Amino acid sequence: MTTAPADSSGTLAPAYGDKVxxxxxxxxxxxxDAERHGSPLQLLWTWASPNIExxxxxxxxxxxxxxxxxxxxxxxxxxxxxxxxxxTQGFLSLDGPRFGVPQMVIGRFSFGYFGNILPSxxxxxxxxVGWFAVNSVSAAFALNTLTGLRPLPSLLLVVVAEIVIGxxxxxxxxTFEKYAFPALAVIFLLAGVWTFKDAHLSGGGSxxxxxxxxxxxxxxxxxxxxxxxxxxxxxxxLPRTANKLKTxxxxxxxxxxxxxxxxxxxxxxxxxxxxxxxxxxAAFTGHxxxxxxxxxxxxxxxxxxxxxxxxxxxxxxxxxxxxxxxxTWLSRSVLVVVSGIAGTAAAWSSxxxxxxxxxxxxxxxxxxxxxxLGVVLVERWLQTRTATDEELSARLGDRTFTNWPGxxxxxxxxxxxxxxxxxxxDYVGYVPKHxxxxxxxxxxxxxxxxxxxxxxxxxxxxxxxxxRASA
Numbered sequence: 001m002t003t004a005p006a007d008s009s010g011t012l013a014p015a016y017g018d019k020v021x022x023x024x025x026x027x028x029x030x031x032x033d034a035e036r037h038g039s040p041l042q043l044l045w046t047w048a049s050p051n052i053e054x055x056x057x058x059x060x061x062x063x064x065x066x067x068x069x070x071x072x073x074x075x076x077x078x079x080x081x082x083x084x085x086x087x088t089q090g091f092l093s094l095d096g097p098r099f100g101v102p103q104m105v106i107g108r109f110s111f112g113y114f115g116n117i118l119p120s121x122x123x124x125x126x127x128x129v130g131w132f133a134v135n136s137v138s139a140a141f142a143l144n145t146l147t148g149l150r151p152l153p154s155l156l157l158v159v160v161a162e163i164v165i166g167x168x169x170x171x172x173x174x175t176f177e178k179y180a181f182p183a184l185a186v187i188f189l190l191a192g193v194w195t196f197k198d199a200h201l202s203g204g205g206s207x208x209x210x211x212x213x214x215x216x217x218x219x220x221x222x223x224x225x226x227x228x229x230x231x232x233x234x235x236x237x238l239p240r241t242a243n244k245l246k247t248x249x250x251x252x253x254x255x256x257x258x259x260x261x262x263x264x265x266x267x268x269x270x271x272x273x274x275x276x277x278x279x280x281x282a283a284f285t286g287h288x289x290x291x292x293x294x295x296x297x298x299x300x301x302x303x304x305x306x307x308x309x310x311x312x313x314x315x316x317x318x319x320x321x322x323x324x325x326x327x328t329w330l331s332r333s334v335l336v337v338v339s340g341i342a343g344t345a346a347a348w349s350s351x352x353x354x355x356x357x358x359x360x361x362x363x364x365x366x367x368x369x370x371x372x373l374g375v376v377l378v379e380r381w382l383q384t385r386t387a388t389d390e391e392l393s394a395r396l397g398d399r400t401f402t403n404w405p406g407x408x409x410x411x412x413x414x415x416x417x418x419x420x421x422x423x424x425x426d427y428v429g430y431v432p433k434h435x436x437x438x439x440x441x442x443x444x445x446x447x448x449x450x451x452x453x454x455x456x457x458x459x460x461x462x463x464x465x466x467x468r469a470s471a
Contacts, residue, residue, distance in 0.1 A: 016171075020172055020175050021168070021172065022168075023169055024168070024170050024171065024332065025331070026169075027332045028102055028104075028105050028317060028320040028321045028323075029101070030099065030100040030101050030393070031100040031236050032100075035237065036097075036237055036238060036239040036240065037238075038174070038238050039238070040242055040243055040246035040247040040250045043093060043235060043247070043250040043254065044250040044251070044254040045177050045178050045180075045181040045254060046174055046234050046310075047234075047255040048177075048185075048257065049177040049181045049258075049306040050258075050303070050307035050309070051258035051259045051262060052184035052188050052299070052306075053135065053138065053262070053299075053303025053304050053307055054142065054284065054300045054304065055134055055138055055304070055307065056258070056266070056303075057284055059078060059216075059219055059223055059259075059266060060074060060078060060262075060263040060265065061269065061284075063078060063212075063215075063266075063267055063270075064267050064270035064271065065270050067216050067439075068209075068212045069216055069267075071199070071202075071267050071268060071270075074264075074267040075267060077220060078216060078220045078263045078267065079260050080220070081216070081217040081219070081221035081222075081224065082220045082221070082223070082224045082256055082263070083256055084221050084224070085221050085223070085224025085225035085227070085228065085255070085259075086252045086256035088228055088377065089224070089225075089227055089228055089231055089251050089252055089255050090249060090250075090251050091380075092228055092232065092376070093232060093234075093235045094244060094247050095231075095232050095235075095380075096231070096233075096237075096247070097236075097238040097239060097240050097247060098240070098389060099392070100236050101232065101236055102233045102236060102314075102318070103228075103232040103233055103314075104120040104123055104321035105321045108323075108395070108396055109380075109383065109392065109396070109403070110375045110376050110403060110454075111406040111407050112401055112404070112406065113399050113402070114323065114399070115404070117323070117324075118407065118410075119372050119410065120318045120321045120322055122368055122372075123230075123318040125315075126226070127229070127230065127312070127314045127339075128318070128335075128336075128342070129315070129339060129346050130343075130346065131307070131308070132162070132311045132315065132340065132344075133344075133346035133347035135304040135307045135308045135311065136158050136159050136162065136308060136343065136347040137155070138280070138281060138300060138304050139154075139300060139301045140152075140155035140158055141154075141282075142281045142297040142298075142300035143158060143301055145282045145297055146298065155348060158301065158304065159308075159347070161305050162305050162309060162312055163336060163340035165305070165313075166308075166313040166316065166336040166340070167333045167337065170234070170237060171237075173310065173313055174234065176306065176309055177310075180302055180306045183299065183302065184299050184302060184303055184306070187295050187299040188261075188262055188265065188296070189261075190292060191265065191288060191292060191295075191299075192262075194287070194288055195265055195268050195269050196268050199268040199269065201271065210437050210438075210439065211423075211436055211438060211440075214439030214440060215439045215440050218366050218439075218443050219366075220263065221370075222365040222369065222370075222443060223259060223263075223365070224256070225366065225369050225370070225373060225443075226365045226366070227255060228369060228373055229314070229369065229372070230314040233317050234310070235247060269283075272286075281300055284296070285297060308343075311343075312340055312343065315335075315336075315343075316332050316336045316338075320332055366442070366443035366446075367414065367418055367443065367446060368446075370413075370442075370443035370450075371409070371413030371417070371446040372410055372450075373447060374409070374413060374447040374449075374450035374451030375406050375409050375413075375451065375454045377451065378451050378454050378455045378458070379406065379454070382455075382458060405453075405454055406454060406458075408453070409449075409450045409454035410450055412450070413445075413446040413447070414446060417442045417446035418442055418446070421438070421441050421442040422442045423442075424440075429442070
């Protein structure tokens with residue numbers, strides 16, 4: 001599938017428009033002006049609803065129980081990490097109305113037409129399989145706790161709902177998030193009030209120190225910035241005339257407030273002694289009165305479905321962004337089903353050790369997103385002085401366009417940061433092995449190395465690749 005210039009008619013069915021119950025036919029091609037609709041306000045709940053769920057709660061839980069932080073130290077790390085990821089989400093969303101294409105297609109500016117397949121494939125795997133599995137597991141546990149249905153049948157029921165929403169497509173996803181938002185917000189706020197009433201905010205912590213703080217910061221940043229590769233997927237249908245400030249602020253605020261508030265509630269819940277041998281979801285609801293605990297379990301299921309509607313949709317969109325000539329039957333909607341099947345298999349395999357699997361997954365996300373983001377942000381800054389929107393739109397569909405500095409910076413950023421600074425259960429890098437107080441600063445190092453390296457290499461016009469990159 002190729003990408004046409006932004007002013008082309010594309011292959012979008014003319015009648016799609018703002019219809020809600022209609023299967024979207026667009027893939028990675030630009031959205032024509034005639035099909036543009038909506039307002040930046042919809043980005044508020046589209047980025048809030050998916051984060052009012054148990055995976056977000058668990059960021060706070062692991063910050064206290066796994067990383068050894070007190071409640072207040074965990075709160076500081078969560079707020080700071082989330083803020084950084086939310087700000088970049090807002091700025092990246094601007095390119096949706098500007099170019100009308102998904103976020104991973106815009107990555108062609110940074111990595112070249114075919115070089116962009118590498119980050120697109122990584123995002124397709126992380127979104128459509130990894131995140132899909134994580135959220136499906138939490139929903140399955142909630143359904144198991146609520147009904148007594150065994151975990152596997154619970155998992156299968158949840159994933160069917162998630163796949164259906166992603167299959168229908170863009171407009172239905174936005175509408176689902178809009179109506180899920182008030183229910184999720186009210187229930188989690190009620191649970192938060194009850195949790196803070198029983199929490200021991202002056203307790204908790206087992207000497208996590210600066211290392212624990214950096215681990216929690218990286219987890220929160222990895223969670224928030226993990227949405228960055230999806231940013232324009234949900235703003236690309238907005239009219240070109242959409243208010244730029246609102247297009248930045250609404251997604252940033254929706255993402256920041258939802259993640260920060262829910263994760264801090266999770267940190268508070270970790271200071272309450274949980275029932276012995278309880279599942280992660282049962283541990284979170286164990287101190288709540290029966291009626292509220294049941295409502296929270298329902299909200300956990302709804303929140304997981306809200307998150308995975310985006311994950312499976314963007315995972316499929318990332319695959320269409322490869323720019324390959326895929327068979328006509330292998331459409332975006334079919335790719336949603338394929339991703340859902342793979343994600344279900346991954347979720348099934350992690351049912352027995354969900355907590356440890358999630359801790360590792362959160363950190364690994366940031367390992368690749370951080371250097372990717374470093375390159376993308378530098379490219380976006382340089383573009384403001386190097387080309388017009390018309391020239392840039394044409395470049396997106398140019399199959400001969402290459403940009404080796406982007407791929408080099410991304411790979412070197414990962415190659416330097418992970419072996420030296422990662423701090424995982426299965427692998428500890430050189431720095432934390434010798435100086436444990438560093439915690440895990442892999443994302444910070446990866447971001448800086450990739451951004452600095454790309455800014456240097458991008459300015460060196462040597463050969464066709466660099467010449468095109470600096471055009």
